Amino acid sequence: MITTTGLTKVYESRGRQVTALDGVDLHVREGEVFGVIGQSGAGKSSLIRCVNLLERPTSGTVTVDGTDLTALAGRGRRANKDLRRARSRIGMVFQHFNLLSSRTVKDNVELPLEILGVSGADRSRRALELLDLVGLADKARAYPGQLSGGQKQRVGIARALAGNPKVLLSDEATSALDPETTRSILQLLRDLNRQLGLTVLLITHEMDVVKQICDSAALMKKGRVVESGTVAELLATPGSELAHELFPVTGDASGPGSTVLDVTFHGEAATQPVISQLSRTYNIDISILGAAMDTVGGRQIGRMRIELPGPYEENVVPIGFLREQGLQAELVAPDADADAGAGAGADADADAEADADADVQEKAAVPAQNAPKLVKEIAK
Template identity: 50%
Template sequence: MITLRDIYKVFQTKDGPVRAVDGIDLRINEGEIFGVIGYSGAGKSTLIRMVNMLERPTQGEVTVAGRNLSQLHEKELRKARQEIGMIFQHFNLLWSRTVRENIAFPLEIAGVKKPERDRRVDELIKLVGLAGREESYPSQLSGGQKQRVGIARALANNPKVLLCDEATSALDPKTTDAILDLLVDINEKLGLTIILITHEMHVIRKICHQVAVMEAGKVVEQGPVREVFRKPKEAMTKEFVKQITEPEETADAISHMLAESPEGKVVQLTFVGEETERPLISQLIRQFDIDVNIVQGKITKIQAGSYGTLFIALDGKPEQIEAAIAFIRSKQVEVEVISHVE
């Protein structure tokens, strides 16, 4: 559906050239929710703006639905952009227009006649849950309602692709979850391909099928969300995964246990899918002469199913601890022995 091949973007500044995107290759399948995560300055917003050619790449090709956008002239590109909707962090609504008029705006630009415009706007208002607010102005809406208007407007021309640039960053956690649920609903009902830019691993965990991790203009890790959570390879990816799996109080508890019991071990267990439902801890206690202390545990939902992490402290004879760890690994559970806390 979307292919980025050997993409570079170099900005010329007073201090010399800045390489914002540095040799990226990505393939995004039709109907997929694809997340791109990275901290500020990683190049992710520049990358997403090249998908619809709001930024033209310095080098490389962008192909959407079989069409190479890099080779299109401006008139052809304007037509191609009608198949690519975009929503923004700060909504970008027209403040002098009502909800209905904001949603209708791209249809006016496209020359759609008024009866057809009205019918389409009514459909979209219902789809995004704004019934009853049609005549309200943006200043009369909450942040979540404004973003719903932005989503409806982006869907007006029946696009095949929806680009979300930090679309939930300005919202509180509860509203963020509601907007993410709406995006999943749209993805399932319309079969829309969604690319989502964020710096929050919670967003990736909740709705994305695939994720690419960006750092300094490069994709440093990429794969199905389930696998990236289960076996993060790069330091940057591990840092993001810790946002979900290892809150600050857990790190404090681990440090305390390592200091109190230098002969024991603290381990992190990672479960995926059916593994989260197995009585592993009770099996450990029955089969091995060790003490097991649960530090912290959490099971969360990702698009591919359940994902769980459990931090436990094992105390006893070294050979018994090693045998217990080997037993855990035999149950297809990922095990990481934690020797220190960063």
């Protein structure tokens, strides 16, 4: 449904170039919820704005529902008729809602249809249908200032659905909300995905978002996609950064000469007493150093760090037993947590530099995204 190939975006600022996207290849299948995760400055916002060409890519292609949007863009700064028509099938939900405070809730939802020239009666009918769909039928005549943050985002979602889109883009839609409201908005997005057959591409910096609703995910760093796939595939991939971030486990060996493993449970194995079976079968004492278990996509998935007595060579058979049960077992090198901490420090420095670049990008290329700007962005 969404494919980017070799996508790059370079901003010019004060005589220097800032690369926000560096050859991004991404494939989002029809009907799935796909999450793009990364720290500030990773290029997530630039990516999602390039998908609907609110930002024009420096190079590369963007294809949505079989249409190459970059081929429709033309040379002018404003969108032509063909690009506007293609965009009408792509809804977008913003982080800070971007509602017009002078319009009622119903009028905000009608805005995209008004720009597209839909008649007043049809606009009104569609807006009321959508407000009912997002649970705000009783707020049609209210104004944004009278709503809570979660209600404002529901209005934003209803507005994004006004043109019957096949694709819904979510730009950090829950980052300004409290945890309980975040859960309700994510559940709404998942319900819409299932009821309407929507393909949802969302960007976030929160792992809980990926856990709750994503079928697939991609990790971005410094303008590049460094890892992507279905959540199940990522959890089954040895050394997956996303898997480790989704289910972080730590714990140090009790002493030298033991074997420490990170074991990933998914599928039927997640509900079986595999560790106790291992202990009884081989008559060994097993220490659990850390564990993380959660439900992802309706399935229990988790990771556990365990310690087996003796060196690796003495534990080849027990490790083989774990793998025969459908578990992923990775050997943890000594001082792995210390090495990870050192790496995190280096990453923090890199993220700080990326954050500075992100600020430059926003100031240079994306002026303040306040509510009145919404009209211009939809009409581009």
